Amino acid sequence: xxxxxxxxxxxxxxxxxxxxxxxxxxxxxxxxxxxxxxxxxxxxxxxxxxxxxxxxxxxxxxxxxxxxxxxxxxxxxxxxxxxxxxxxxxxxxxxxxxxxxxxxxxxxxxxxxxxxxxxxxxxxxxxxxxxxx
Numbered sequence: 001x002x003x004x005x006x007x008x009x010x011x012x013x014x015x016x017x018x019x020x021x022x023x024x025x026x027x028x029x030x031x032x033x034x035x036x037x038x039x040x041x042x043x044x045x046x047x048x049x050x051x052x053x054x055x056x057x058x059x060x061x062x063x064x065x066x067x068x069x070x071x072x073x074x075x076x077x078x079x080x081x082x083x084x085x086x087x088x089x090x091x092x093x094x095x096x097x098x099x100x101x102x103x104x105x106x107x108x109x110x111x112x113x114x115x116x117x118x119x120x121x122x123x124x125x126x127x128x129x130x131x132x133x
Contacts, residue, residue, distance in 0.1 A: 031069050033080040037101040038119030040071045041078020047071070061089030078103040078119070092130030099123020 031050055032039030047070065054065045064087045071080035079102055086095040101121035108114050 031067060031082075033069050033071055033082055033101060033121070034067065034084070036119065037080065037121035038103045038117040039078075040080035040101050040103040040119055041073025041105070042103075042117065044071070044073055057089070061091075063088055073105075076105045076107075078105065078117075080121075082123070092128075094128045094130075096126045096128075097123060 031052060032042060050067075050069045052065070052067045056063050065084070066086075067082065067084040069080065069082045071078060073079075079100070081100045082097070084095075084097040087093070088095075099121055100123065101119055103117055103119035105115050105117045108116065
């Protein structure tokens with residue numbers, strides 16, 4: 001029992017102490033639905049298509065991030081779709097995220113100049129590590 005407890009505590013401590021580099025973009029604020037699914041359909045009149053590509057450390061070991069988002073607002077409901085792919089250098093690690101979401105906006109105030117929004121996002125995340133010998 002003591003050994004099991006020690007193993008669990010060690011696993012939690014290692015998890016809390018370990019930090020890695022998440023996929024990030026230079027202008028993440030241009031991809032509102034990557035920040036918050038409640039942003040689907042926010043501040044747009046028709047549809048919004050957004051694409052982003054980032055390559056860093058290309059001379060040493062290239063890390064690449066590509067993303068594509070689509071969102072549309074219909075009355076008070078916003079819909080979104082996103083695809084994001086990351087590849088981490090020569091290690092063979094790739095990460096693919098595909099998802100969609102929905103948001104609802106409630107306008108209030110004298111002239112309905114304020115909005116309260118809530119969103120839900122579902123998707124699939126695939127991580128692959130190919131060891132090259």
